[in-house]
Amino acid sequence: MQEQHAERRIDQFFSGPGARADDWRELVNAARAWKDGTQDRARFEGLLADIAATEEFHAYPGSRLMTELRERAASGDATGTLALVMRLTQALQTRSFRQHTSDWDVHGESEGEIPDLLPPALGHTGARRPYFEVLIVTGVPSTSWAGLAAEWRRLRRPVDSFIYEPVFVGSAEDAFCAAMLNPDLAAVIINEGFQYRSRHNAPVLRELTASIQSKETDSPLTLAQTLKRVRPELDLYLMSNQRVEELAGRPETSVLRRIFYSVEELLELHLSVLEGVQDRYETPFFDNLKKYAQRPIGTFHALPIARGKSVFKSDWIRDMGEFYGPNLFLAESSATTGGLDSLLEPTGNIKKAQEKAARAFGADQVFFVTNGTSTSNKMAVQALLAQGDIAIVDRNCHKSHHYGMVLAGAQPLYVEAFPMTEYSMYGAVPLRTIKQALLNLRAEGRLDRVKMVDLTNCTFDGHIYNTRRVMEECLAIKPDLIFLWDEAWFGFARFSPFLRPRTAMGAANDIEAWMREPSSAQAYDRQRAELGENPSDEVLLKTRLIPDPRKIRLRVYQTNSTHKSMSAIRQGSMLFVKDVEFHTVEAQFREAVFTHASTSPNQQLIASLDVARRQMELEGYGLVANAIEIAFAIRKAVAANPLISKYFSVLGADKMVPAEFRGSGFTDFLADGVNWGQVLRSLHDDEFCLDPTRITLVCGTAAYDGTQFKGLLASRYGIQVNKTSRNSVLLQSNINNTRSDVAHLIRVLAEIAGEIEHDLSQGGVNAVKAFDARVRSLMTDVPDLPNFSRFHDSFRADAGEKTNEGDIRSGFYSAYDAAGCEYIRLADAEIDRRLRNGPELVSANFVIPYPPGFPIMVPGQVITQEAIDFMRKLDVKEIHGYNAVQGLKLVRPEALARLGERRRPPAPRLRPADAAE
Incomplete structure (x- = not known):
């Protein structure tokens, strides 16, 4: 700034x-x-x-x-x-x-x-x-x-x-x-x-x-x-x-x-x-847990570690007790009485703690989850979708959403995010793409089967949706849609006045307030008169649609990895609910909780969720402001240092968000003359904007791929980062960071840049050529990003002509038939022959490379040349769902034929009179 x-x-x-x-x-x-x-x-x-x-x-x-x-x-x-x-x-x-x-x-x-x-x-x-x-x-x-x-x-x-x-x-x-x-x-x-x-x-x-x-x-x-x-x-x-x-x-x-x-x-x-x-300040569960730990308790239940006697009296594991201290063990119990409560059926202090969290985060109900947001996502998907329901899903969302569709038997209709091929990452899904999917379903008379829009906000790389606009325009087409926003990395945003309106709960509360205003119905009526009775799809796609506030059924769910941005222990998550129809799904929602939640939840995790809420309500505003300021300090320091900026750079909005989605013209937080006025216009109007605490640092220009650079930072300098791409690493500032952390990072980048400079100056022409070739391979010769192709026809018995949803559950369980599956190694010529001449290659499972971390293949998907080319160019070792020795796991053509026969609708039975004719 x-x-x-x-x-x-x-x-x-x-x-x-x-x-x-x-x-x-x-x-x-x-x-x-x-x-x-x-x-x-x-x-x-x-x-x-x-x-x-x-x-x-x-x-x-x-x-x-x-x-x-x-x-x-x-x-x-x-x-x-x-x-x-x-x-x-x-x-x-x-x-x-x-x-x-x-x-x-x-x-x-x-x-x-x-x-x-x-x-x-x-x-x-x-x-x-x-x-x-x-x-x-x-x-x-x-x-x-x-x-x-x-x-x-x-x-x-x-x-x-x-x-x-x-x-x-x-x-x-x-x-x-x-x-x-x-x-x-x-x-x-x-x-x-x-x-x-x-x-x-x-x-x-x-x-x-x-x-x-x-x-x-x-x-x-x-x-x-x-x-x-x-x-x-x-x-x-x-x-x-x-x-x-x-x-x-x-x-x-x-x-x-x-x-x-x-x-x-x-x-x-x-x-x-x-x-x-x-x-x-009160933390109902944590306060009671502290009191419980100070009481003399006789434990006759199946948790030997409770009270710590088996630890502190041992000659062999006493060091664990010395490391963690006695309170950890004194506060352990498998009891749900005596001042404690049950996470599965909360009626006491956990219930009160969840009510306080609902107030703090602007929700109607909150569920504490101790298995991470992967579980929160699966709970929500399983509770809200049934067999055959269609859900519009970002193909690049976390794998827990895909697995949730398998569990629910729902049919995902995958929509594609805009690609950032140069950096081997995807952005977010354009609203036009989502609206087109809804309009296609309406044209085929199948809009009633669409139950949910499931999106990630913000994305791993920091792309934030205009959540209110997405929900309002989708509700204008189908007023009872359910929205599931995976905000695993964005929970802190509730406590920033600039980011809050872009959160699921923030937008839902704004829509709810708008619905109560008399002007809302008037605005809808004016637009309807302007558009006429049957506006074309193209008109609807170009128009900023206004929903009818008299018909909206506001149903919004938000999952939140509290441990990723607040002071909660790892795997601490919350699920927020703002749903006027929650009473109709509450029973099945609790069944989903029973399905996924452990009957032995960790007491310390629950307590940390309680305490994290207390901290954010009382000092979250300042902590988040500091995290944003830390991120700006990193951006400024990288850009201002001549040596560092020669080899490294931080991507601004002009590189991360295509201009068509930045109507405000906003380019970067560091651009000349930018202040919160310009940022506010971007946050209010633009289809996508960037989370200021996410810093995509390009390292490919320093001849490092993301995995290499991540390893170098961790092993040599003690700096940990999470996400990488082919040519970048993602730095995140959070409420834990200090200015000293920034100084350490900048010193390290300067040292690495200095070593590169020294090696190039001492290595001669060949060193320069090798360096340039490596940079070119990372920054220019990048593989195209494969889009989702389609589900095989064997998994599309009841699908429409214009839409690409499919029965992912059947695709997933097809892999359980060992005789019906085959393996082909990625380098085998058989893959190329099949791609040219058939039969089609159909994935039997999820294939998820890390990085970039999105599924390039899902069960039942037809594999394309683009997906194979991408995998062959990948230089990462971690690919979930792929065994390099065995190869790709595919559904055999004859198994697909059998599946297709079983799923084909029966021919209509003829009456005798019809047969005579």
Whole structure:
């Protein structure tokens, strides 16, 4: 993000926690240079003015310390200014101000001088109290804010479980900015009488707010609704002089936790704020598990490791107990009573934990899953689809979806994502392709059999769907479609106001709100009048379709690998439900849970899901902002380093998303002049955009294939990455990363680039030729990506002419007939002969190369020359479903003939009269 340093604006939302720390370090450097005489005071005061524009939205350092800093500078005290700014910077970096009263003192010496500012961090129990901040929006003049802050501080009590500081703003725009810039906020108190406009210059802010609210207003309820949209985890309170009894009955007050009559005492409001945070802090299952671990328990059930006696008394495995510690074993049990609960039939604290997760993630119901999102996907597919149902499925989705179709007996109608052949990866499925599939089915009179659209959002490589648009346009064709969004890698997005609308639950909630608006039906009626009674398919494909809100049955499911982007233990997953018809599938859904879930779920996994929800509700906003900032730091560092950028590059949206899907014209996060205004337009309008935390690093230009480079990073430098392609590796920033991680990565890339440079300079002409040839093979001579061909006719007895769905279940179980299968090795000429002359080659199982990780063959699929060429050019060792010694497993032609005979519809029986004729 390019920023004009001459004028710091409050709406530069790319500047996250790390950028704030950088600003303070730069201020320290300016103060030191002033003291040393290498720069004048004006430089320091200019930087201080920049910082002051955004620091007013944070409780610390606060107006008292900022005023002291300005006064020291104005008096010419360079030494005193440097000492104070260093102390403030240190307190911010270490976050010591949350515990130490001396950090709030002007002199930093005596805690006793300012007892009203911050009481001891330890509560009456001796436990350290978590710290947060409360935003207070008020029409009271800023000259009175210091007195109000003192009044709020006097409400604190030693028995309070938490400690908070107030932050005051006087306008709706400043409240919006505070919510965006201050990740420490946990609650907002809105008083009446505030202004709308900020006194600051904030054009990007106004572009953002205009996209959220339709008009500029100083209405407290409108502000509350705006803040709830950007930070739904915040507790909102309204202080009103109106008839609060009547106000509380209005539907728009549902975003508020509580309404207070403003002349009443503040203590109840203070207690309500603490109670609201306590509600999010509570982790029902984890809290009970900790209590359970402290109880004396006699175990007479089949889990010897429980309580740890078999471990700690052993001479041979005691080291495991020493490694993990006693709590892991004390908290183990196969019991579902005594303070615990059953994951299969939750009625107690697991049920409460799932209800809290539903609130946090915007769902109606949440299911905890301890077998990973592979299981979550299979549960959803099995519960929602039946034998013969058609599901529109991204062919490149995770294999669990394909296996789910096998289990359910559903017929997948595969739709293709746009290819990125140069990088040996696929993007996402264009909406036009999905709509065409639905329209083809409608034309054949088979639309009623389509039950589900099953897509991956975001893809492994970071392609994010315009989820709301996809669902609305599909619902315009079939208003009762079920949507299953696999968001295994995208769960964190709920806690970013920029990414949330592109999540399944975020979009579903937006559609639900739109359906309630009178204008929604009017918009549908206008479009229907414009299109006429029977618009052509081409018109429908080109039109941004509006569904009929009176007919929509909103049915949305989202799976989430909590362990992939939040603080959950590996295999911790959640399944989110927002389905108006859930009551009709609840029984079969629970059967799917019984089918796939272990009857001995891991207690620690369940607890980690509970804790992950707590963390994201209370600090997820700041953690995700930091993850995004880390990703931008990596992008900038790679692009700015002349040596690194000579051999490595990060792909921008212009390389990852074809221009036809980027109507906004957005090209890259690092493009000149880009700010969150442009990013918001891309997120709002474009068919596809990129997850900013995904970084596709091209390594083929350094003569490394993805697998090689992944191995080099891991074995030599201790850097782990997950996904690779033929010529790239995928870097992901997450809530766990720090700036130190970035520094390590950049140092490693610089070292590798330096070694390449040295080897080329020392190796002579032949070394250069070999290097160029390797780069050419990786970057230019890349294999074409094979599309799904079709299911063999033996598996398409009831399929249509225009669509390519097939009975994948029968294809899968055809492989169980050993006599009906054959193997042909990839290099054998027999494959080429069969491709030319027949009979057709039909896969008996899934074939999934890693990378790229998508199935290039599924059971029952006719194998094409493109698929064989692709496999022959692959240089990866891991290909699931393929044994290099035996070869491809195929269904024999005679077995296919038998299957075809069995599946062929019987000839109509003739009546005697018909026979006589």
